[in-house]
Amino acid sequence: MRTIEVFDTTLRDGEQSPGINLSREEKLEIARQLGRLGVDVIEAGFAAASPGDFESVAEIAREVRGLTVCSLARSVQSDIDRAYEALRDAEDPRIHVFLATSDIHLQHKLRLTREQVLEQIDAAVRYAVKYMSNVEFSAEDAGRTDIDFLCQVAEVAIRAGAKVFNVPDTVGYLTPQEYAGKIRALRERVPGIEKIKLSSHCHDDLGMAVSNTLAGIEAGITQVEVTINGIGERAGNASLEEVVMALATRQDFYQAKTNIVLNQIYRTSRLVSKLTGFVVPPNKAIVGANAFAHESGIHQDGVLKEKLTYEIMKPETIGVAESKLVLGKHSGRHAFREKLTEMGYQLSDEEVNELFKRFKDLCDKKKTVTDDDIAALVDDSHTVERSDLYQLEYLHISAGNTAVPTATLRVRLADGTVVEEAAVGNGAVDAIYQAIDRVTGGATELVSYQIQSVTGGRDALGEVRVQVRQGEAVVSGRGVSTDVLEASAKAYLDAVNRLAAGQGRSAGAARVKAGV
């Protein structure tokens, strides 16, 4: 089994993401966590870029032990000098020198001939090697560099003393087959390449950074340059967590491993997201909030029976406590029952089935169904079971600041009879209660009315509690709905049902009214 070295460039290429600007303290905090994560190399920055970058590299070099700390440098003496100065206190320093090698870059950016580029590479690497033996050379835009010239570049860099040759697909242009082809060609044609580390550095412009990196590994890459959460210039770099977990999960295929402490992955991702302000999308592989969440009924049923059905890795492997079943409109009875049991409810199949119907209705109205919503549904269903003389079937309200509030409703009686009524009132709730009084024929008095939301958000369930008096009897009623007027009607009917169950007077009145 080969061990692939992990070169983390979150603090250098990752910080090149438009919108990210990390302070020295933040970089040190991330570097320390990268140490815990077990990366082999930290590219701490580009020392010549600014005094702040220099200080960050120097501080990380001083403080973080047990791994290689590296600084990027252009192929010019002044950059290499700055990199060396910043890395002076590192336990195991590396200078990372680069120069573009594609014709596009030579012609338009560097304005150099191929011969001049080879000379500059030779001179820069030799200059860096005077400071330390651990020198990496990157052929910027290797992805679009003519393969014959790239082989010459590698040969010159290796002869000058580079211990690592990096093959960046700087603009994320190559396909996995092409990237692997380049790596194979280099390995076949460049003398001495087997004695040094061969490194990948893939960008994600076409969404192929991770695939290209993995194809590179298949073709013989021994070091991968990656970033946490895949951050980096433009669309970003290959993400560390995806490459590492692909190797860990598919060891049977890749026959390669890394030194990464897998259970530090999630924590590192969270830290980088917090400090960079770059939110991890919920569907991001490995570290996204949904990476171990199952919503649809068929999947949830499978996971409840055996996690292997829909989980190819264990969440605890990367430091996530456990996978979760998210209840939503695609969920099924198995997951719903599991949630009820988890919440301490012991219900019959019939009760679960009844609640499940209401749960599905609620999901159509509400984006997220929380535990509080489910508790409210259960409480609400118990209410109905206790006394179901009147059940609300239909409610229509007409109201507005210039209209007379009018409620029209249809109620089903226990024997199946349907009664329809309409009434006006001082407000919409009053109109509803007047209409219900017409249905029941009961002279009831509303003693109190309270409304609150069960959960947060504009689509929260509203809970209405009422107290109703009829003669000597005072009863409470409760109703829950995403529509507060419907909740109001349900609460009042709940109270009326209790009265009916206790006295029978309203029930009789209602039957007379309904002609039964």
Ligand SMILES: CC(=O)SCCNC(=O)CCNC(=O)[C@H](O)C(C)(C)COP(=O)(O)OP(=O)(O)OC[C@H]1O[C@@H](n2cnc3c(N)ncnc32)[C@H](O)[C@@H]1OP(=O)(O)O
């Ligand atoms: C693919 C990559 O990710 S490469 C790394 C990219 N990262 C960064 O650029 C971040 C840090 N960069 C900086 O702070 C600045 O660009 C500095 C300090 C390095 C240089 O700043 P300036 O001296 O003002 O130059 P500027 O950035 O405008 O232009 C770059 C110059 O370097 C040259 N250059 C570019 N790459 C290299 C290289 N690898 N080796 C030598 N020279 C290079 C360019 O041709 C240009 O030279 P010119 O001025 O003769 O035309």
Ligand SMILES: CC(C)C(=O)C(=O)O
């Ligand atoms: C400096 C090099 C390694 C780079 O970031 C790139 O080419 O993308």
Ligand SMILES: [Mg+2]
């Ligand atoms: Mg890059």
